[in-house]
Amino acid sequence: MRILSGMRPTGKLHIGHLVGALENWVRLQEEGNECFYFVADWHALTTHYDDVSRLKEYTRDLVRGFLACGIDPEKSVVFVQSGVKEHAELALLFSMIVSVSRLERIPTYKEIKKELNYKDLSTAGFLIYPVLQAADILIYKAEGVPVGEDQVYHIELTREIARRFNHLYAEVFPEPDAILSRVPKLPGTDGRKMSKSYGNIINLEISEIELERTILRMMTDPARVRRTDPGNPENCPVWRYHQAFDISEEESKWVWEGCTTAKIGCVDCKRLLLKNMKKKLIPIWENFSRIDEDPRYVDDVILEGTKRAREVARQTMEEVRKAMNLMF
Structure with a gap:
């Protein structure tokens, strides 16, 4: 084709x-x-x-x-x-x-x-x-x-x-x-449409340190006001990011059950996302460096x-x- x-x-x-x-x-x-x-x-x-x-x-x-x-x-x-x-x-x-x-x-x-x-x-x-x-x-x-x-x-x-x-x-x-x-x-990191004008995008060449800061500040399910409050992943932009960055079936089950029962906090969920994002982004960052040579x-x-x-x-x-x- x-x-x-x-x-x-x-x-x-x-x-x-x-x-x-x-x-x-x-x-x-x-x-x-x-x-x-x-x-x-x-x-x-x-x-x-x-x-x-x-x-x-x-x-x-x-x-x-x-x-x-x-x-x-x-x-x-x-x-x-x-x-x-x-x-x-x-x-x-x-x-x-x-x-x-x-x-x-x-x-x-x-x-x-x-x-x-x-x-x-x-x-x-x-x-x-x-x-x-x-x-x-x-x-x-x-x-x-x-x-x-x-x-x-x-x-x-x-x-x-x-x-x-x-x-x-x-x-x-x-x-x-x-x-x-x-x-x-x-979605953007604040749950709205991803747009430069909203300041809610993550540049592809973001540094590893800045990536961590951005993800840890991401908006989550508004229903989870406290750590002990159960949430709904469908209402959380972090869940959408998990799906985009190759979350495994086992990890997906862990996030879903942990969020809906408040067994895990939002930071725990974001740490898993960071791991999977880095797995995909680090090879791209290395490619940028090689191209620039x-x-x-x-x-x-x-x-x-x-x-x-x-x-x-x-x-x-x-x-x-x-x-x-x-x-x-």
């Missing part, structure tokens, strides 16, 4: 990216799929057009994070969106066959405008970013797209665009399916991956132009 997914370079990677996306990417890679993973720098401009001062830095750092988490450039194509101009050409052509009213009905359009109400998002670029997203996917003829729950609607729009293009012109594109991760959404490595990966992506994109655009009777 051909797989495609990407991330916007708007800041440092955090553990939500790891368990919500990157682990899924690595699994799909190791299962022998043909994977294309990219930095969506044009998508970053849809909401961060007014400050591009760190765009190049964040782009490189995102690729660095992909590699540290296990994306292998020998097995997967790792590239930067703006390095493949064909994405923009296909997005322009797709925009001819999608109505404005259809784009305005996309749930995330209103949700993001509400969430970022301090920004002027009344731009054409923000309105049509789902069309660019469809171009990102279809230009590689991807069959599967690993996404979060909030992006499933966008995959449906992509399928609609593929069907409409195929009907109007010629059978060029497959209809891709969304692939959800094992942990589609991880060669200052050219990340750039070399980007250049080679973008070249490979461009070759595939050019072939698709030749088919598109032929189907639409575009001469050049």
Whole structure:
């Protein structure tokens, strides 16, 4: 299966990216799929057009994070969106066959405008970013797209665009399916939605000492006011983190019984979480250190991956132009 997914370079990677996306990417890679993973720098401009001062830095750092988490450039194509101009050409052509009213009905359009109400998002670029997203996917003829729950609607729009293009012109594109991760959404450390603006994220490159401080301060079940009060793991963000960080069946039973009967305290529960988090994060931290030993490595990966992506994109655009009777 051909797989495609990407991330916007708007800041440092955090553990939500790891368990919500990157682990899924690595699994799909190791299962022998043909994977294309990219930095969506044009998508970053849809909401961060007014400050591009760190765009190049964040782009490189995102690729660095992909590699540290296990994306292998020998097995997967790792590239930067703006390095493949064909994405923009296909997005322009797709925009001819999608109505404005259809784009305005996309749930995330209103949700993001509400969430970022301090920004002027009344731009054409923000309105049509789902069309660019469809171009990102279809230009590689991807069959599967690993996404979060909030992006499933966008995959449906992509399928609609593929069907409409195929009907109007010629059978060029497959209809891709969304692939959800094992942990589609991880809450912030305070139980709310994970967001930089809330200050409730845990950066992937957090130090071991700071990780301990952060986890030990995490919000737990509000019903457990005292150590002797029983709790309900379903009401506790720590329980969600346990599930994301490979708690064993035996450990899971210990946490559940201990919490609901008040046999263990919240600190005991968090210490177990820390153990399992470190088991997963320490190899990633070591990978970051190895990657940083060669200052050219990340750039070399980007250049080679973008070249490979461009070759595939050019072939698709030749088919598109032929189907639409575009001469050049």
